[in-house]
């Protein structure tokens with residue numbers, strides 16, 4: 500059998516700890532398949548996953564230890580996933596027979612599935628990675644795994660055998676992007692082959708064991724129509740956003756973690772004309788632009804020697820030399836804010852980015868502090884002038900306490916009055932209360948502004964009628980709702 504290693508070399512190659520995956524040799528891989536690209540070995544989540552007992556874990560490690568004595572994990576990695584699974588199946592059955600272990604067919608299948616997940620994939624994480632409804636997976640040490648589904652964080656009964664197995668899986672994930680996680684480099688960002696973003700922080704920094712956070716990559720990004728269906732925004736509000744995207748307003752999408760900023764930015768980019776040259780800068784490519792003329796750039800963390808880092812600022816600065824018509828920055832976190840504003844100010848109107856803030860006003864002060872902390876010694880008034888003359892619109896996203904996500908503000912930046920930036924809400928969401936199930940009740944409405952500041956821009960693009968109609972309708976819908 501291909502995956503079987505001859506018994507003669509057994510002692511020489513015997514791994515020291517049963518769950519410690521042997522280090523891959525040059526050109527070899529212990530990872531069989533990208534999780535999503537090759538769905539074969541990925542085991543779909545079972546709705547009622549049986550609770551694993553201590554005996555089960557003991558049995559599994561016994562079979563596992565016997566298994567990795569007779570198979571060559573590296574060789575398995577070179578095989579077709581289906582074939583590899585079949586091979587493991589044959590050997591596991593042999594081991595169960597040889598050790599005279601009594602188990603039902605179902606139990607045997609379960610054991611095989613878990614073992615395959617351990618060897619070929621990401622172990623206990625596998626069923627979670629296969630689920631499309633999960634937004635985030637949060638592992639706080641071997642025994643505690645939380646997931647976020649439908650905006651709500653819930654604890655799962657998934658657990659790892661121990662922290663060693665967990666750290667091994669973390670290691671397997673980060674080694675795919677050429678990185679390493681251990682005591683000497685305990686913090687690491689990585690990405691799964693399907694694009695999901697991963698952060699690992701290991702002991703001693705993480706006190707209760709390796710801590711793994713995965714933001715799952717959604718292949719099918721939500722569209723504005725879907726956001727309307729979910730009640731995140733009204734049809735009229737969506738239309739205003741669509742016009743904002745099309746008429747080349749400079750937009751900042753603001754919101755908390757997981758509030759839907761990236762989703763919203765992606766929606767906005769959907770209305771960019773197909774002919775425009777767009778350059779995107781991201782920490783991990785998440786945006787899915789539909790236009791043909793897109794250049795996608797990604798930052799790079801320092802390598803193992805601490806060298807070779809390419810920051811967001813490096814990318815945005817470089818962008819300006821690439822003749823972009825629009826620059827899209829996935830997440831503005833630091834001094835790149837300055838360069839993005841400059842881009843917005845110098846003919847790359849229609850540029851966009853997201854940032855972390857809880858209100859449109861806070862978004863403005865965040866930009867200011869990012870620039871100040873970036874070491875630009877400019878008077879605060881100058882920075883503010885630059886901000887208000889660059890940013891046209893702030894779209895605020897929020898995750899409410901019931902887990903639902905809403906677009907809570909479409910706000911224009913008007914200018915400075917003295918030293919103070921002046922904003923004007925066009926469209927807002929008001930919270931009125933909560934129903935018996937704890938769902939937030941509220942409503943979206945326009946604020947009655949008939950002529951936003953980007954009116955002339957809308958007219959230039961032939962969108963002023965649609966804009967007027969959308970603003971009108973948003974006001975009327977609100978009045979009917981209130982009546």
Ligand SMILES: Nc1ncnc2c1ncn2[C@@H]1O[C@H](COP(=O)(O)OP(=O)(O)O)[C@@H](O)[C@H]1O
Pocket residue numbers: 633634717721726729731754755756757758759760761762763904905
């Ligand atoms: N309006 C929405 N309704 C329901 N789910 C949403 C909505 N917006 C985003 N999501 C989901 O929430 C998760 C986080 O969204 P994302 O845009 O990545 O957030 P952020 O960039 O703010 O951290 C994703 O799984 C996404 O599909």
Ligand SMILES: [Mg+2]
Pocket residue numbers: 760761762830
């Ligand atoms: Mg994001």
